[in-house]
Amino acid sequence: MATAAADRVRTAGEEMRGGRSVRVDTKSSITDVVTAVDRDTERFVRDMLAELRPGEAVLGEEEGGAPGEGVTWVVDPIDGTVNFLYGYPWFAVSVAAQVDGVSVAGAVVEPVSGRRWTAARGAGARVDGRPLRVSAPTGxxxxxxxxxxxxxxxxxxxxxxxxxxxxxxxxxxxxxxxxxxxxxxxxxxxxxxxxxxxxxxxxxxxxxxxxxxxxxxxxxxxxxxxxxxxxxxxxxxxxxxxxxxxxxxxxxxxx
CATH class of the missing domain: 3.40.190.80 (D-Maltodextrin-Binding Protein; domain 2)
Structure with a gap:
């Protein structure tokens, strides 16, 4: 799901850099931007969830929503929208499943590099299938x-x-x-x-x-x-x- 959405974001980014214009609006301030790609990507994820997980609640950055009973899906269609606009390759699609406000599974996918970060509660975290472990600085x-x-x-x-x-x-x-x-x-x-x-x-x-x-x-x-x-x-x-x-x-x- 997150991977499919990231593919759409990557394609949109390539079209932008090829000369296609993208509508840009602002939200809370002039620096808080949202693009048509953000909205289209969230709608794409919502449509996929409606097909794969019918009846489950969705909370998204662009269309809002509220937690429901059972599983709630939390969606950020483009985290790092300003980076996306500038062609800076540090942005991602983020999707998580929460129960009672607690994340039980999550995926963060980078459209440019293709890296897929995943985790399930109690089952560890991985990037492209490789286990992850934090550092251990001495001070x-x-x-x-x-x-x-x-x-x-x-x-x-x-x-x-x-x-x-x-x-x-x-x-x-x-x-x-x-x-x-x-x-x-x-x-x-x-x-x-x-x-x-x-x-x-x-x-x-x-x-x-x-x-x-x-x-x-x-x-x-x-x-x-x-x-x-x-x-x-x-x-x-x-x-x-x-x-x-x-x-x-x-x-x-x-x-």
């Missing part, structure tokens, strides 16, 4: 931290202040622009940790499960009041506690 000074920024300028400013405070305490900071893939990067050990404020359920539903099943310590929005009620946190176990303490000291809860 904050050798920790590579990933993060992201909100669409609102005032909040981005506070987030930048937090990052500035962390730069002297960690190895370095990365900002790639697609939360689902940032969480997958934690699972692969490409980065050691990830924190971001203001994510929606579709941003983390699949990626957070993949990170957790790869061994990361994960806290979802509402589970880490010390970092802020809407914080998403994933980290290698060896540095999770000191990193969380350092984030609190840097003002994460005020972001």
């Amino acid at each position: 904050l000074d050798v920790t590579l931290l990933s993060t992201g920024y909100a669409y609102r300028r005032d909040r981005r400013t506070r987030q930048a202040e937090m990052v500035a405070a962390m730069l002297g305490r960690v190895r370095d900071v990365r900002r790639a622009g697609a939360s689902s893939l940032d969480l997958c990067a934690v699972a692969a050990g490409w980065v050691d940790a990830y924190v971001e404020h203001g994510l929606s359920r579709w941003d983390w539903a699949a990626g957070a499960l993949i990170a957790a099943e790869a061994g990361a310590v994960v806290a979802l929005p509402g589970e880490a009041a010390d970092l802020g009620e809407d914080a998403t946190f994933a980290a290698a176990p060896t540095i999770a506690a000191p990193l969380r303490a350092a984030l609190v000291e840097s003002g994460a809860a005020k972001v």
